[in-house]
Amino acid sequence: MTDIAITRAMQTIEGCTNPKNLRQIAANARMKGELAVARAADLRLYAILPSAAPGTFEYDVWQSIHALEGTLTSEREKTTRLGRTRQKIARAGELETIKDLILGAKPSEGFFMLIERQMGDLTFEAVALRHPDRFDEPVLNAAAARLLSVGIEAQRPCPESGSSG
Helix, strand or coil, X not given: CCHHHHHHHHHHXXXXXXXXXXXXXXXXHHHXXXXXXXXXXXXXXXXXXXXXXXXXXXXXXXXXXXXXHHHHHHXXXXXXXXXXXXXXXXXXXXXXXXXXXXXXXXXXHHHXXXXXXXXXXXXXXXXXXXXXXHCCHHHHHHHHHHHHHCCCCCCCCCHHHCCCC
């Protein structure tokens, strides 16, 4: 693709709200070897799929789920769903599911999959840190420590330091 075609594709992606169109753009870009365009289409797709309002905790959780499912579906060339995560959310809710995964002795497989694919901001740990009002300190500390363990410095307020912001 020429630079102009890439710029046009990126502009189309930015304003697109149709999942089918975004999937097609990503597939076409992959076939042409334009991985940056494919990634942009994928990320836009993951941003429009959640039914919750953008900026909410629920939106961020479902964006993460859609991102991992979409990436795995694309890589494996067959539909992949996070069955256990979806079941637990149906049973216990988003908050408890995320809390349990963060407090687990080991990071989830999904955590590493998102990190390996340069989507650390979509891990449940990052989601928790973006919504500190929903979690207690042990969960937030565990989330920050887990991200730090893979080289991602967590940005979050530290109430014990007395700083305001």
